[in-house]
Every structure is written in structure tokens, then in C-alpha cells.
Amino acid sequence: MTNWIDIGALDDIPPRGARVVRTAHGCVAIFRTGDDQVFALDDRCPHKGGPLSEGIVHGASVTCPLHNWVFSLETGLAQGADEGSVPSYSARVDSGRILIDAAQLSGQLSDRSAA
Amino acid sequence: MKQRLVVIGAGMASGRALEHLFAADRDGWDVTLFNAEPRGNYNRIMLSPVLSGEKAFPEIVTHDDTWYEENGVTCRFGEKVTHIDRAAKTVTGETGAPLAYDKLLVATGSNPFIIPLPGHDLDGVIAYRDLEDTNAMIQAAARPGSKAVVIGGGLLGLEAAAGLKLRGMDVTVVHLMGHLMERQLDEAAGYLLRKALVDRGINVLCSSNSKQILGRDGKVTALMLEDGTELPCDILVMAVGIRPNTGLAAEAGLATGRGIHVDDHMLTSDPDVLAVGECVEHNGAIFGLVAPLYDQARVAAQTLLGEPAHFVPREVSTKLKVTGCDLFSAGDFGDGDDREDIVFRDPARGVYKRLILRDNKIIGAVMYGDTADSSWFFGLMKDEEDIAEMRETLIFGPAYQGGDPLDPTAAVAALPADAEICGCNGVSKGDIVAAIQGGANDLAAVRATTKASGSCGTCTGLVEQVLGVTLGDDFVIPAAQSICGCSDHSHEDIRRLIKSRELKSQAAVWQELAWKTRDGCHTCRPAINYYLLADWPLEYQDDPQSRFINERKHANIQKDGTFSVVPRMFGGMTTSDELRAIADAADKYDVPTIHVTGGQRIDLLGVKGEDLPAIWADLNRAGMVSGHAYSKGLRTVKTCVGKDHCRFGTRDSSGLGIKLEQTLWGAWSPHKFKLAVSGCPRNCAEATCKDLGVICVDSGYQIGVGGAAGMDLKQTEPLAQVASEQEAIDITIAFYQLYRETAKYLDRPYKWIAKVGLDWVKERVIDDLDMRQALIDRFAISQSVYQKDPWAEHAKDRAETYQPVADLTLQAAE
Ligand SMILES: Cc1cc2nc3c(=O)[nH]c(=O)nc-3n(C[C@H](O)[C@H](O)[C@H](O)COP(=O)(O)OP(=O)(O)OC[C@H]3O[C@@H](n4cnc5c(N)ncnc54)[C@H](O)[C@@H]3O)c2cc1C
Ligand code: HEM
Ligand code: HEM
Ligand code: SF4
Ligand code: FES
Numbered sequence: 001m002t003n004w005i006d007i008g009a010l011d012d013i014p015p016r017g018a019r020v021v022r023t024a025h026g027c028v029a030i031f032r033t034g035d036d037q038v039f040a041l042d043d044r045c046p047h048k049g050g051p052l053s054e055g056i057v058h059g060a061s062v063t064c065p066l067h068n069w070v071f072s073l074e075t076g077l078a079q080g081a082d083e084g085s086v087p088s089y090s091a092r093v094d095s096g097r098i099l100i101d102a103a104q105l106s107g108q109l110s111d112r113s114a115a
Numbered sequence: 116m117k118q119r120l121v122v123i124g125a126g127m128a129s130g131r132a133l134e135h136l137f138a139a140d141r142d143g144w145d146v147t148l149f150n151a152e153p154r155g156n157y158n159r160i161m162l163s164p165v166l167s168g169e170k171a172f173p174e175i176v177t178h179d180d181t182w183y184e185e186n187g188v189t190c191r192f193g194e195k196v197t198h199i200d201r202a203a204k205t206v207t208g209e210t211g212a213p214l215a216y217d218k219l220l221v222a223t224g225s226n227p228f229i230i231p232l233p234g235h236d237l238d239g240v241i242a243y244r245d246l247e248d249t250n251a252m253i254q255a256a257a258r259p260g261s262k263a264v265v266i267g268g269g270l271l272g273l274e275a276a277a278g279l280k281l282r283g284m285d286v287t288v289v290h291l292m293g294h295l296m297e298r299q300l301d302e303a304a305g306y307l308l309r310k311a312l313v314d315r316g317i318n319v320l321c322s323s324n325s326k327q328i329l330g331r332d333g334k335v336t337a338l339m340l341e342d343g344t345e346l347p348c349d350i351l352v353m354a355v356g357i358r359p360n361t362g363l364a365a366e367a368g369l370a371t372g373r374g375i376h377v378d379d380h381m382l383t384s385d386p387d388v389l390a391v392g393e394c395v396e397h398n399g400a401i402f403g404l405v406a407p408l409y410d411q412a413r414v415a416a417q418t419l420l421g422e423p424a425h426f427v428p429r430e431v432s433t434k435l436k437v438t439g440c441d442l443f444s445a446g447d448f449g450d451g452d453d454r455e456d457i458v459f460r461d462p463a464r465g466v467y468k469r470l471i472l473r474d475n476k477i478i479g480a481v482m483y484g485d486t487a488d489s490s491w492f493f494g495l496m497k498d499e500e501d502i503a504e505m506r507e508t509l510i511f512g513p514a515y516q517g518g519d520p521l522d523p524t525a526a527v528a529a530l531p532a533d534a535e536i537c538g539c540n541g542v543s544k545g546d547i548v549a550a551i552q553g554g555a556n557d558l559a560a561v562r563a564t565t566k567a568s569g570s571c572g573t574c575t576g577l578v579e580q581v582l583g584v585t586l587g588d589d590f591v592i593p594a595a596q597s598i599c600g601c602s603d604h605s606h607e608d609i610r611r612l613i614k615s616r617e618l619k620s621q622a623a624v625w626q627e628l629a630w631k632t633r634d635g636c637h638t639c640r641p642a643i644n645y646y647l648l649a650d651w652p653l654e655y656q657d658d659p660q661s662r663f664i665n666e667r668k669h670a671n672i673q674k675d676g677t678f679s680v681v682p683r684m685f686g687g688m689t690t691s692d693e694l695r696a697i698a699d700a701a702d703k704y705d706v707p708t709i710h711v712t713g714g715q716r717i718d719l720l721g722v723k724g725e726d727l728p729a730i731w732a733d734l735n736r737a738g739m740v741s742g743h744a745y746s747k748g749l750r751t752v753k754t755c756v757g758k759d760h761c762r763f764g765t766r767d768s769s770g771l772g773i774k775l776e777q778t779l780w781g782a783w784s785p786h787k788f789k790l791a792v793s794g795c796p797r798n799c800a801e802a803t804c805k806d807l808g809v810i811c812v813d814s815g816y817q818i819g820v821g822g823a824a825g826m827d828l829k830q831t832e833p834l835a836q837v838a839s840e841q842e843a844i845d846i847t848i849a850f851y852q853l854y855r856e857t858a859k860y861l862d863r864p865y866k867w868i869a870k871v872g873l874d875w876v877k878e879r880v881i882d883d884l885d886m887r888q889a890l891i892d893r894f895a896i897s898q899s900v901y902q903k904d905p906w907a908e909h910a911k912d913r914a915e916t917y918q919p920v921a922d923l924t925l926q927a928a929e
Contacts, residue, residue: 007921016634016660019920030920034634051676051724054664056637063637065664065672070637102923 002090003103010036010096018053018062023105029053030091030098031073033060039073040091040100046084117145120419121206121216123196123363124149128392128408129222130156130177135416137186144419146188147216149208152245153193155183160405162249163436166278169883172246199367201385218387218419221364221375225357225393225403230266234328239335239350243275244357255350256282263287264338264348266325268295270435272354273312277437279352280317281884287318287346289338294321299433299444303460303467304483311440311465359394359401374401379425381415391415397426404431430497432489439889443489446479446496447471454478459510461485468510475503487615488512494531527580536577542567544581551585558582576608599638601630606642606859613646619654621647621661635661642860645747645783649855652897665745668917669905670727673720678727680706680719681744682734683780686754686772686792687715696737704730714751714789716742728914731906740780740904747861748783749851752776753801757794757811764794766811771840772800775809775847781902782894785858785867788851803831806864807850809843812836816843820850821865821873829865832873835881849880849890856893 013019013032020027020043029043029052037060043053050066060073070079076088090101122129125148136144161175183190191208198207205213227242229235241248252275255261261284265276268290280286294305309319324341328351337347359374370376370384374396381389391411393402402408407428417424432445448471459468464484470492471479477496482489491513495502502509513529532545542565550564561578562568568575597603609628618624624643625634635643644661659667670678682697701709701719708720722730743750754772758764772792791802792809802808804824808831810817815838819831834850837843853876858867868876879886
């Protein structure tokens with residue numbers, strides 16, 4: 001089941017940039033790519049907690065600002081030699097508004113808090 | 116028995132002829148060399164850099180005493196030959212008895228033409244031909260406030276004017292024709308040249324006819340024009356043309372016309388008398404540039420040696436030796452029904468290129484502002500190549516020709532042999548190919564044999580491509596040093612291509628340089644963003660999304676994701692008001708840590724990302740701007756208090772530090788750039804381990820560069836010692852700009868200097884005053900865009916982006 005909620009306008013995020021959404025369980029980074037796709041990932045690098053929203057967005061990837069780990073925005077998986085993954089959530093653009101799936105958000109987060 | 120050769124005139128042509136002669140047969144000749152000038156052969160062309168102060172006379176001497184001695188030449192310098200007796204085969208100098216010859220070489224050059232205006236014989240009216248003229252100009256310029264008038268807006272006149280201006284004179288050029296250098300340039304290029312000279316403060320009067328030279332007590336005081344205007348002057352330089360110097364030869368009964376008649380072997384009407392240089396006339400043509408004279412010299416030497424050789428006149432091209440005025444002209448550019456033009460203009464950069472075509476061949480070329488492709492066009496013109504196939508893109512140069520424009524090797528393969536590859540050392544593609552064929556089969560070997568890429572190194576990629584083209588599959592162009600996985604190009608290639616192909620946007624770089632990824636990655640994109648903004652400050656718009664977080668948020672991200680805030684304190688000076696504002700900000704935003712940095716700044720650590728715009732606004736209100744403590748750009752200028760307080764201080768070191776920081780702040784560079792100024796050699800400000808450090812001494816300012824105190828520890832190397840504060844500032848700016856323009860991204864100055872060589876830097880920043888000024892001017896253009904406080908901008912326009920886009924803390928629990 002999905003629960004799409006509107007978190008803001010696409011133009012609130014610069015192309016190849018990110019902003020965060022504050023949630024009860026920590027910040028989620030919303031990325032906008034050069035070709036206007038949006039992705040949502042936890043704003044916490046699995047390596048040493050770097051804020052991914054502050055990284056450089058290239059193609060459909062982001063590079064963590066602290067130690068340059070690169071993550072796929074589509075899967076949340078670390079690329080190259082590094083191993084790790086970042087929880088990711090469904091996000092989409094509709095009529096210039098960004099929607100994320102709140103159900104998944106709370107689901108994932110509660111999964112994680114249960115773990 | 117040795118043959119007796121007498122040479123009249125020790126100039127550029129005869130000097131080259133003797134070199135060829137001795138190279139082939141050093142012992143066969145007994146040479147006596149007369150010269151009216153009291154010295155041997157020097158590079159006359161380089162009198163202009165001597166005049167402007169860019170070179171000293173000893174640097175332009177071609178043959179010194181040792182050379183003449185080693186080759187057994189009897190020198191009779193300062194002695195004019197007054198008579199040739201062809202029947203007796205002797206020549207007579209001003210002193211001494213007639214001297215017998217077996218062969219005679221006449222190389223008397225030409226005489227400057229002096230317009231016989233009333234007053235032309237006044238003291239202070241000079242031509243521009245030899246060292247004496249040059250020294251007379253230098254002396255006149257030494258008097259403060261002195262004025263010069265130059266009659267003649269051709270090559271010589273303009274070089275004289277530019278040199279005199281550099282020496283501080285007030286200079287006016289009076290030119291008869293409607294535009295400058297009308298024999299080499301069309302009107303449009305003449306206009307751009309005039310504009311460039313006027314920008315340098317030279318007055319240029321075209322379509323102006325001189326009427327009379329005015330004087331007092333036998334000395335020139337002014338030039339009066341036809342329309343009655345008087346131009347006051349202390350010297351008047353006439354540079355209106357030259358006449359072949361044929362008097363001596365004509366008197367001896369040799370056939371002469373405008374010049375001394377010579378045949379293809381450089382023989383005059385007397386088979387024992389040869390002539391070369393500007394004094395000759397060959398098939399009705401006379402000469403005024405050295406390239407054909409060098410050919411004549413070779414032919415004359417071969418004729419003397421009994422080898423068959425023919426002089427074939429070649430196309431000549433002209434370049435003006437005024438640094439910063441890049442112009443090129445070759446061939447025929449008059450109008451005509453049978454001709455077509457291809458014209459390219461870029462008004463913003465002051466670039467004009469025009470090719471003149473007839474029957475699909477280039478017959479003339481005029482370029483101003485960007486002459487990079489001139490050797491390629493000149494080659495097509497000399498070879499009379501049919502250009503029909505590439506007509507559409509011809510004007511854009513070789514990089515756009517020859518099949519797939521994305522393959523840099525194809526562009527290199529298309530270059531003609533005389534295309535210049537290494538600009539520093541003047542090495543052509545042909546030289547490199549010859550070296551490769553001679554066994555130099557890698558970069559190091561080519562560098563060792565030709566010097567190509569040995570200086571600034573930006574042509575390394577090109578040299579490798581020549582290796583690749585020449586050796587084919589035997590040579591694998593090293594890919595290891597490519598910028599990152601997104602591209603096969605090296606940083607050096609990319610910098611060069613961004614400039615030469617005028618790539619002014621990221622999209623252009625991705626497209627034209629065949630990027631393999633959509634929009635780069637965290638390694639290449641910040642570098643490309645920097646190269647673009649450094650090379651095209653007015654055209655390219657800085658892209659924050661291509662910057663590392665520190666530069667994007669104008670604050671240093673810390674281990675825990677909070678930020679540090681460092682306000683700028685120019686020259687390490689502050690006030691009680693600033694300190695109070697900093698303390699207030701620290702309290703208001705719960706700053707946990709306050710630290711005094713190594714660069715004499717106060718660092719507020721642990722500021723939350725969303726508080727940044729607010730704390731910046733508070734600091735802005737107290738008059739402080741960003742300290743750029745996070746940037747690859749100008750960081751800090753650290754100073755000691757200097758002579759205002761310190762009993763050892765020799766000068767106002769903190770004052771200089773403040774001025775430097777006020778000039779430089781806000782600029783981006785390949786890596787961070789830190790400076791320091793110490794008031795005396797005790798060096799409290801630790802200037803000797805900075806990227807650039809100044810130590811004040813009694814006699815002036817010692818400037819050192821390339822220090823480091825990080826992972827590498829390095830002491831600065833001396834760049835210059837200068838007397839005035841202004842010059843110290845100028846050199847600092849020029850050095851910084853040269854670094855900004857040519858270094859690889861993330862190379863600190865010491866690494867960059869290790870690659871290009873300190874001498875290379877000195878030539879541009881210290882020795883060549885025009886280049887220094889050009890660097891300063893370009894820095895000023897860049898600063899007009901980039902010297903602004905990012906804090907103020909962000910606090911005002913972008914504060915919102917520092918907040919979460921949404922707060923779901925209430926909904927998420929659901
Ligand atoms: C300031 C300046 C800038 C120039 N810039 C350029 C340039 O950028 N590019 C270019 O291609 N060309 C340039 N030229 C032109 C170039 O210098 C000449 O084409 C070249 O020097 C001519 O060589 P030459 O051997 O024929 O004559 P010269 O080099 O003039 O030598 C002739 C010598 O003969 C001596 N002589 C004359 N009569 C007698 C006599 N009776 N007895 C004994 N000695 C005698 C003279 O004193 C002189 O030293 C420039 C010239 C000047 C003056
Ligand atoms: C008349 C006596 C002195 C006065 C008024 C004086 C004043 C100062 C001041 C104001 C500074 C700080 C300048 C700055 O950092 O901007 C300073 C720094 C310094 N002084 Fe003195 N000083 C005096 C004597 C000395 C003596 C005798 C020594 C050493 C033998 C000395 C060594 C230093 C050193 C090493 C520093 C640099 C400290 C640093 O690294 O910042 N001073 N002095
Ligand atoms: C008001 C300013 C200053 C005064 C009056 C001052 C005075 C002095 C004095 C008296 C000495 C002792 C010299 C000696 O006896 O050999 C000294 C040495 C020194 N000062 Fe300064 N100083 C001043 C500023 C500075 C500053 C700002 C620095 C560095 C930041 C500095 C760095 C040094 C150093 C490193 C020495 C030791 C040099 C040596 O021993 O050769 N001084 N200074
Ligand atoms: S780059 Fe330097 S070493 Fe090469 S050409 Fe240019 S100028 Fe040479
Ligand atoms: S914290 Fe992200 S790479 Fe180290």
C-alpha cells in the first residue's frame with residue numbers, strides 16, 4: 001500500500017542537488033538529477049555517517065562529501081569497491097510537485113528500529 | 116690555399132651566410148668582415164624587446180667575440196667600406212690600405228627612409244634601425260614626463276611606440292593612412308589593433324599628414340601636422356620605410372635597380388661578387404623581413420662552396436612583436452571580384468579572423484586576437500591546397516577538420532609539419548616527427564631531443580598524439596593520467612581544449628570532448644567547473660552543484676556534519692567591534708568551539724547547517740565577509756605588525772598584507788592559495804612556507820613562491836626582489852593569475868612550479884612586463900565577477916535552501 005505525500009515543488013531542489021526532509025527517525029535526502037528524476041535516500045552514509053544530501057550528484061549517483069563513497073540513487077547500493085547500502089524510498093514527480101511514499105517511509109523506518 | 120672572402124656588413128643575412136659556410140667548410144676561407152656599426156652581428160629583430168626593457172642587449176647578440184675568433188674571422192667593426200675596386204679585386208675601408216678579395220659578399224642591409232620635412236635634421240629626430248637609435252630612445256624615455264611622437268604606423272613604428280610607452284613615455288603615433296599597418300592588415304584588424312594600443316594609453320592619429328618639425332636651439336620640440344595641430348615631443352621617431360643600401364655597389368658599377376641586382380645564385384652582375392639581405396633586388400622584388408633573407412644566405416653560402424643552389428622567394432607572414440597584440444597577416448587581402456571572404460568575429464574577446472579565397476584556395480589571411488591556427492592556414496596557403504571540402508568549417512581551424520572531430524588524434528594527424536606544437540620552445544610537428552624517426556620513441560626521448568613539452572608541459576598530450584600518429588600501433592598513448600573514468604583526456608589536454616576550442620559550458624565540454632558519462636562525476640566536475648570559470652569568467656556561469664560541499668555552502672563541513680564559520684580579517688587585523696560581533700554570534704548560535712587558526716583568523720566550529728545564513732547575516736552586519744576558509748581559492752594573508760610597532764620592521768608589512776588580501780579575496784584557483792608578509796627577515800609571519808610569501812627588507816620586498824607546510828614541507832624559492840610596494844602587488848597578482856590559468860586542478864603552486872619550472876614563471880611574471888600586465892588585466896576581469904561575498908548572497912537569496920524542504924516529524928509516526 002502506498003501513501004503518496006507532497007513534500008514540496010521540484011524547483012525547491014536545484015538540478016543535480018538535494019534537500020532534506022526531516023522525519024521522526026532522522027533526515028531523508030531528496031535528490032534531483034540533471035534530467036529531473038527524484039530519489040529519496042536516508043541522509044546518512046553507511047560508512048561514517050556523512051550527510052549524502054551534501055554530496056555531488058552525477059548521473060543517477062551521489063558521492064558522499066566525507067570520503068567519496070559513491071551510491072546509486074536508484075538502489076542505494078555503494079558502487080565500485082565499497083560495500084554498503086543506504087535505505088531508499090519511492091519518490092516521484094507529479095505536475096511539478098515531489099511526492100514520496102510515506103507508508104514505505106514509516107515502514108522502512110520501523111523495520112530498522114525493530115532491527 | 117685558403118680563399119679570401121671579404122664581407123661588407125655584419126648583419127642578419129651575412130651572419131647566417133657565414134654560419135652555413137663554416138658549417139660546411141670551416142678551414143677553406145680567410146674571412147674579413149667589415150661593419151659600419153661598431154659591433155658584430157646581433158638579432159636586429161629583437162631590438163624591440165630591448166627597447167621595451169623585456170630583454171637586455173647582450174641577450175640578442177648572435178655572434179660574440181668568441182664565435183668570430185673560433186671561426187678565424189678578421190673583424191673590422193666600426194669601419195665602413197668606402198670603395199670597391201672590381202678590376203683590382205680590392206675593397207677599401209675608412210682606415211687602412213686596400214684589401215684584396217677572391218670573393219666579395221655585399222650585405223649592407225637598408226637605410227631607414229627619412230622624410231625631408233623641414234626640421235628633419237634637428238637633434239632628437241631619429242630612425243629605428245640599430246642599437247644607437249634604440250639607446251637614444253631609451254635615454255629620452257628616462258627623463259620623467261618626456262614625450263615621443265612616432266611617424267609611421269607600420270610594424271617598426273608600432274613596436275617603437277609600444278616600447279616607449281612601456282618605458283613610461285607619453286606616445287603619439289602619426290599615421291598617414293586610414294588604418295594601422297595597412298600593408299599587412301585590413302581595416303577591421305587595423306581597428307582592433309588601434310583599440311588595443313589606445314587601451315595601453317598610446318595616442319593614435321590616422322589619416323594625419325605631417326607638415327613640419329619644430330625645434331628650439333637645434334633640438335626638436337614638436338611636430339606640426341598639416342591641419343596645424345602641434346604635438347609637443349622630446350624625440351621624434353621616423354619609421355616610414357626603408358631603402359636598400361646600394362650606394363657602394365652602384366658606385367662600383369654593379370647592376371642596381373631599387374636594390375643590387377642578383378640572380379638565383381645570389382650572384383651580382385660580377386661573378387666574384389655576391390649580395391644578400393635587404394640590399395638586394397631579385398626578379399624585381401626587394402625584402403624587408405628575415406625569413407627570405409635566411410634562404411638567400413643559405414644559397415649564397417652554397418654558391419661560394421660551388422654547389423648548385425637556387426633562391427626561391429617564399430610567402431612571408433607578419434607578426435607584430437608587441438606582447439598582448441596577437442596579429443597575423445599573410446598573402447593578399449585586397450578586394451577583388453574573383454575573391455571570396457570567410458570572416459569570423461568574436462567581439463567580446465576582440466577576435467577577428469578573415470580568410471581570402473580564390474578558386475577554392477587561400478590566398479590571404481588576416482587574424483587578430485587569436486592567432487592559434489595561423490600556422491595551419493599559412494600552410495594551406497603556401498601549399499595552395501584546395502579547401503572546397505572543408506569550406507564550411509575552415510575558419511574554425513584544424514581541430515574541426517578531418518573526419519571525426521571527437522578524435523584528437525585525427526586533428527593532430529591533419530596538422531602540417533610546420534605547425535607549432537610546443538609554443539615555449541618553438542618546436543614544430545615536423546621537428547618531433549623527425550626526432551621520432553631518428554629513434555626517439557617515447558615522450559621522455561622526444562623531450563630530450565627536441566625540448567618539446569619540456570617547459571610548461573601543457574603540450575604533453577599533443578606530443579603524445581604526434582607519437583601515436585607517427586608510430587601507429589607501436590605507441591600506446593598513456594591513458595593512466597586521464598582526468599577520471601569519465602574521459603580519456605588528461606587535465607592538461609582538457610585545459611588546452613577548453614581554451615583552444617572555446618568550450619564555454621559544461622555541456623560543450625561533455626559533448627566536444629566525448630565524455631563517457633552524462634554529466635561527469637565528483638572527480639571531474641569540480642575540475643571542469645573551475646577550468647571553465649577561470650578561462651571564461653564573463654561567459655561561464657559558476658555551477659554550485661559542481662562544487663564540493665565546502666565551496667557550495669561556503670563553510671567547512673566537519674566530521675559530525677556541522678560547519679565551521681571563519682570571517683575574513685584582512686591581513687590578520689581585526690578590531691574590538693569585530694571581536695564583539697564574533698563573540699555575540701558565538702553565543703547566539705551556541706558555538707561550542709572557538710579556535711584561532713594558523714592563518715590569523717577566528718574559527719567558529721560546530722555551527723548547524725540551517726543556522727548558517729543567519730550567522731552569516733549577523734557577521735555581515737558587523738562588516739565582515741566570508742573568509743573563504745573552505746575554498747580552493749584565496750585563503751589568508753598572514754602578516755606581522757611590521758614597522759608601525761616592531762623595532763625591527765623595515766616596512767608596513769600588515770599594510771601590504773591588507774592590500775594584497777583586498778585585491779585577491781574572492782578568487783577561485785586550482786587549489787588553495789595562502790600568503791604571508793613579514794616585516795623583516797626574522798619572518799614572524801612564516802612567509803617562507805607559503806604559496807607566496809613576501810619578506811620586507813631595507814631595500815624593498817623579497818617575493819618567494821612555491822612554499823608548502825602540509826604533507827610536503829618546502830621552503831619558498833625566490834621569485835623576485837622589487838623596490839616598490841606596487842610592484843610587489845603587481846607581481847603577486849600576475850603570479851596568482853598565471854597559476855589560475857595554467858595549473859592542473861588540485862595542484863598547489865609548488866607542484867605546478869615543479870612541472871612548469873620557475874624560469875618559465877619568471878619569464879612571464881617578472882621579465883615580460885606586457886605579459887605581467889595582461890595577467891593583471893585578466894585577473895581584474897575575473898574579479899569583477901567573482902569578488903563578492905557569498906555569505907551576503909546566500910543569506911539574502913538562498914537562506915531557504917539551508918532548511919529542510921519539509922518536516923514530517925509529526926506525520927511520520929502516522
Ligand atoms: C626594430 C626592428 C624590428 C624588426 N622586426 C622584424 C620582425 O619582427 N620580423 C622580420 O622578419 N624582420 C624584422 N625586421 C627586419 C630585419 O631586421 C631585417 O630584415 C634584417 O635585419 C636585414 O638583414 P640584413 O643583413 O640585410 O641587414 P642588416 O641586419 O641591417 O645588416 C646590414 C649591416 O651592414 C652594415 N653596413 C651597411 N653599409 C656598410 C658599409 N658600407 N660598410 C660596412 N658595413 C656596412 C650596417 O651597419 C649593418 O650592420 C626588423 C627590423 C628592425 C630595425
Ligand atoms: C619592545 C618589545 C616588543 C614588543 C612591543 C612586541 C610586540 C609584539 C607583538 C604586538 C606581537 C604580535 C604581533 C602579531 O602577531 O601580529 C609580537 C609577536 C612576536 N614577538 Fe614581540 N614584541 C616585543 C619584543 C619581542 C621580543 C624581545 C621577542 C623575542 C625575543 C619577540 C618575539 C616575538 C615573536 C616570536 C612574536 C610572534 C608570535 C607569533 O607567532 O604570533 N618580541 N610581538
Ligand atoms: C610589535 C611587533 C614586534 C616587535 C616589537 C618585535 C620585536 C622583536 C624583538 C625585539 C625580537 C628579538 C630579536 C632578537 O633579539 O634577535 C624579535 C624577534 C622575533 N620576532 Fe619580533 N617583534 C614584533 C613582531 C613580531 C611578529 C608579529 C612576529 C611573528 C609573527 C615576530 C616574530 C619574531 C621572531 C620569529 C623573532 C625571533 C627571530 C630571531 O630570533 O631571529 N615578531 N622581535
Ligand atoms: S605548452 Fe609549454 S611546453 Fe608546450 S607548448 Fe605549450 S607551451 Fe610548450
Ligand atoms: S561517511 Fe560517507 S564516505 Fe565516509
